[in-house]
Amino acid sequence: FPHYRYRDMIDSGYRLLIEHLGVGHLRxxxxxxxxxxxxxxWAEMYPDLMDGIIALSCQPVEISGRNWLGxxxxxxAIRNDPDWNGGxxxxxxxxxxxxxxxxxxxxxxxxxxxxxxxLAAADALYERRLADAxxxxxxxxLWAIEAIRDYNPEPDLDKIKASILLINDxxxxxxxxxxxxxxxxxxxxxxxxxxxxxAGPDTHGHFSHFYAxxxxxxxxxxxxxxxxxxxxxxxE
Numbered sequence: 001f002p003h004y005r006y007r008d009m010i011d012s013g014y015r016l017l018i019e020h021l022g023v024g025h026l027r028x029x030x031x032x033x034x035x036x037x038x039x040x041x042w043a044e045m046y047p048d049l050m051d052g053i054i055a056l057s058c059q060p061v062e063i064s065g066r067n068w069l070g071x072x073x074x075x076x077a078i079r080n081d082p083d084w085n086g087g088x089x090x091x092x093x094x095x096x097x098x099x100x101x102x103x104x105x106x107x108x109x110x111x112x113x114x115x116x117x118x119l120a121a122a123d124a125l126y127e128r129r130l131a132d133a134x135x136x137x138x139x140x141x142l143w144a145i146e147a148i149r150d151y152n153p154e155p156d157l158d159k160i161k162a163s164i165l166l167i168n169d170x171x172x173x174x175x176x177x178x179x180x181x182x183x184x185x186x187x188x189x190x191x192x193x194x195x196x197x198x199a200g201p202d203t204h205g206h207f208s209h210f211y212a213x214x215x216x217x218x219x220x221x222x223x224x225x226x227x228x229x230x231x232x233x234x235x236e
Contacts, residue, residue: 003143005150010041032056032209040153047161051226054165054219056209059175060185062152067174071145078142093138101130106174106206157188164192165222167215169208171199
């Protein structure tokens with residue numbers, strides 16, 4: 001299967017939704033993590049298509065720093081697995097899954113400690129994650145990791161016409177708020193709002209996007225604020 005990038009994924013989604021299903025306009029595009037990054041790209045590639053965008057657990061900037069280093073390490077663990085054989089393997093490479101199973105850094109450290117408060121509990125957690133990692137296909141994982149290489153919405157943020165809501169978690173180590181990259185980028189978004197959920201007993205770091213109770217109030221408020229008459233007039 002050929003290598004692909006995020007732009008290819010957006011393009012295929014557009015073809016399915018617009019050209020095949022005949023959808024003419026979108027009320028909302030919402031996504032989390034990779035889906036959140038895709039939402040930014042939808043807003044730039046098709047600025048007249050949607051009323052609003054909600055992106056969770058992501059940043060509208062190029063992947064770099066610790067975020068990319070972790071992804072690069074995961075990709076190289078696959079490429080350097082003796083069983084990978086340049087991608088032409090007869091059995092699933094297994095060496096890389098042992099490091100993948102321990103890559104739990106995007107979860108809240110507090111939640112991890114709750115799941116693994118002792119050495120025995122941590123070993124059991126690792127074994128469960130190892131079993132999950134063993135279900136993955138090496139090439140599929142590698143292609144997905146490297147698809148992000150063309151993600152860099154920051155230069156074209158001023159092209160976005162939709163209302164934007166970005167929701168991140170203060171304990172998200174994939175998108176650490178202390179970098180200031182989100183604040184820098186959001187200055188270029190005409191109709192954007194940035195919400196940073198503080199760490200608490202119910203947050204899960206990067207994985208807070210899986211827990212809708214944390215961001216549901218912002219979703220409801222955002223949907224109510226969408227200026228449908230303006231978009232309807234623009235579509236006529």
